[in-house]
Amino acid sequence: MNRDLNLKLLKEKKSIFDFIIIGGGSIGLGCALDASSRGYSVILLEKHDFCKGTSSRSTKLIHGGVRYLEKGQLGLVYEALKERTILKNNAPHLVKQVGFLIPVYNYLLKFYYFFGLKVYDFISGNLSFEKPQIVNNETAIKLVPNVNKNQLKGGVVFFDGQFDDSRMGIDIALTSDKNKALLFNYMSVESLIKENGKIKGVVVEDTLTKNNFSIKGCKIINATGVFSKSIMNMDSVNFKSIIRLSQGVHLVVDKKFLNGDIGILVPKTSDGRVLFAVPWLDHVILGTTDSLVNEPSIDPIPSNDEIDFILENTQKYMSIKPKRKDVKSIFVGLRPLVAKDLKSKSKDLSRKHRIIISEAGLVSVIGGKWTTYRKIAKMVIDKSIKNSELNFVKSVTANLKISDGLKNIDFSKDSLSKYFYLSKDLIVHYIKNEMAINLDDIMSRRSRCLFLNVKESVFIAPKVVKIMAQELSKNNEWEEEQLNKFYKLTKLYTI
Numbered sequence: 001m002n003r004d005l006n007l008k009l010l011k012e013k014k015s016i017f018d019f020i021i022i023g024g025g026s027i028g029l030g031c032a033l034d035a036s037s038r039g040y041s042v043i044l045l046e047k048h049d050f051c052k053g054t055s056s057r058s059t060k061l062i063h064g065g066v067r068y069l070e071k072g073q074l075g076l077v078y079e080a081l082k083e084r085t086i087l088k089n090n091a092p093h094l095v096k097q098v099g100f101l102i103p104v105y106n107y108l109l110k111f112y113y114f115f116g117l118k119v120y121d122f123i124s125g126n127l128s129f130e131k132p133q134i135v136n137n138e139t140a141i142k143l144v145p146n147v148n149k150n151q152l153k154g155g156v157v158f159f160d161g162q163f164d165d166s167r168m169g170i171d172i173a174l175t176s177d178k179n180k181a182l183l184f185n186y187m188s189v190e191s192l193i194k195e196n197g198k199i200k201g202v203v204v205e206d207t208l209t210k211n212n213f214s215i216k217g218c219k220i221i222n223a224t225g226v227f228s229k230s231i232m233n234m235d236s237v238n239f240k241s242i243i244r245l246s247q248g249v250h251l252v253v254d255k256k257f258l259n260g261d262i263g264i265l266v267p268k269t270s271d272g273r274v275l276f277a278v279p280w281l282d283h284v285i286l287g288t289t290d291s292l293v294n295e296p297s298i299d300p301i302p303s304n305d306e307i308d309f310i311l312e313n314t315q316k317y318m319s320i321k322p323k324r325k326d327v328k329s330i331f332v333g334l335r336p337l338v339a340k341d342l343k344s345k346s347k348d349l350s351r352k353h354r355i356i357i358s359e360a361g362l363v364s365v366i367g368g369k370w371t372t373y374r375k376i377a378k379m380v381i382d383k384s385i386k387n388s389e390l391n392f393v394k395s396v397t398a399n400l401k402i403s404d405g406l407k408n409i410d411f412s413k414d415s416l417s418k419y420f421y422l423s424k425d426l427i428v429h430y431i432k433n434e435m436a437i438n439l440d441d442i443m444s445r446r447s448r449c450l451f452l453n454v455k456e457s458v459f460i461a462p463k464v465v466k467i468m469a470q471e472l473s474k475n476n477e478w479e480e481e482q483l484n485k486f487y488k489l490t491k492l493y494t495i
């Protein structure tokens with residue numbers, strides 16, 4: 001996947017694209033893969049880097065969502081569990097099984113949770129994941145040595161899927177690239193082109209060169225997540241917002257806070273939600289929260305209340321209790337929630353995705369989960385074709401393998417860090433084959449250093465940027481500018 005080559009191919013292209021996709025998060029990339037693997041011509045335009053938005057900031061679970069089960073949203077759970085199996089089959093290098101212990105301090109609750117998880121397992125209807133089990137104190141402590149043992153009455157263990165979200169995004173991009181989709185990061189859609197009342201293209205700015213140009217297409221898909229409203233407003237000034245934004249914070253701490261390979265599910269927080277301690281890349285993610293915010297931001301900021309909420313609620317279930325000083329990194333994601341109408345209250349906001357086709361033909365897709373990105377993308381492309389002059393070709397993604405971009409990397413070579421794997425070869429690979437352009441692309445989404453440990457990321461950044469400058473033939477001024485930008489960004493990941 002090479003940006004210069006794609007620019008050349010774009011210049012040479014004589015015909016209009018079948019699909020122009022705006023946004024390079026899970027949904028946009030999923031649409032690019034679905035449409036290109038059906039044989040349609042596709043261009044995807046991402047304003048920042050692929051997965052810079054919500055799609056690198058999830059809780060890293062490929063799951064049905066046990067909490068929706070308690071709310072009786074069986075359809076939502078069933079759909080996601082079915083996708084969980086499909087993703088495990090199509091991306092086995094990324095989607096792995098992870099176990100969770102629900103520690104219990106009351107015998108009645110033990111059977112209540114076990115029954116609920118049996119239903120969860122039954123709905124999934126597959127053999128890809130181990131069955132839930134009731135465990136006694138001894139086993140619970142063996143599985144999660146740092147569980148709070150005071151009054152512990154054992155627990156229930158269940159299994160779900162886990163992944164690296166932005167790595168999955170990059171691998172979907174690489175698979176779309178193999179299917180001849182033209183993908184661009186740092187390409188911002190600034191306005192829509194209308195002809196006879198119908199949208200026929202977009203005006204973009206290449207944010208690296210500041211060049212503006214027009215691209216023509218048959219169907220234009222707005223997959224900009226929490227920014228959907230801004231693209232819908234380019235289409236119609238009459239668009240009334242039914243999108244609300246909810247913020248979720250995650251804290252990353254040392255693996256000693258679980259001290260095993262199994263996570264913890266906190267079944268009821270002080271606000272009645274579930275909270276996870278997820279083992280991830282040799283660290284533990286604690287999260288998440290759910291608070292309404294007013295404006296979308298590409299780099300959302302956590303509040304002190306959200307940080308305290310996560311620490312207080314996880315501390316109850318752990319022997320060594322995580323404190324502020326233990327937090328190695330913080331990352332925050334925004335989810336768009338779709339209201340039924342303009343008067344809807346927050347409790348009526350749906351977690352299900354919505355596809356809205358405007359009179360001018362703009363197809364906007366809002367909401368959903370990473371877990372269901374493939375199914376949502378398939379539905380978006382199906383609906384778009386039906387709403388166009390394009391011939392209908394069936395989706396093939398249910399059985400399409402996602403490429404492993406790191407398959408040929410030698411992970412035994414010397415690393416720049418003792419905390420996570422990052423080598424010169426890997427940095428060069430990210431630049432040459434995965435369109436990494438800025439230091440943040442490498443530190444945050446190709447590798448996950450910034451998401452795991454801010455202090456170590458700041459420490460190794462000068463070495464990384466030096467290697468980048470050599471590979472990209474950049475001068476000292478560029479290095480300094482990259483470092484300054486990156487250091488500023490790291491403040492948002494620090495308590």
Ligand SMILES: Cc1cc2nc3c(=O)[nH]c(=O)nc-3n(C[C@H](O)[C@H](O)[C@H](O)COP(=O)(O)OP(=O)(O)OC[C@H]3O[C@@H](n4cnc5c(N)ncnc54)[C@H](O)[C@@H]3O)c2cc1C
Nearest residue numbers: 023025026027047053054055059061189225248333370371
């Ligand atoms: C806190 C939190 C935890 C979550 N945890 C999970 C989980 O564990 N499992 C799960 O399945 N799901 C989870 N989700 C849901 C999942 O992360 C989202 O559904 C998914 O990432 C949304 O992808 P998206 O493509 O719609 O949006 P985004 O990833 O936000 O992508 C939209 C993209 O559009 C780009 N864009 C905006 N404007 C323009 C423009 N003018 N031109 C070009 N590009 C533009 C943005 O830069 C952005 O990259 C979680 C969500 C949150 C908020």
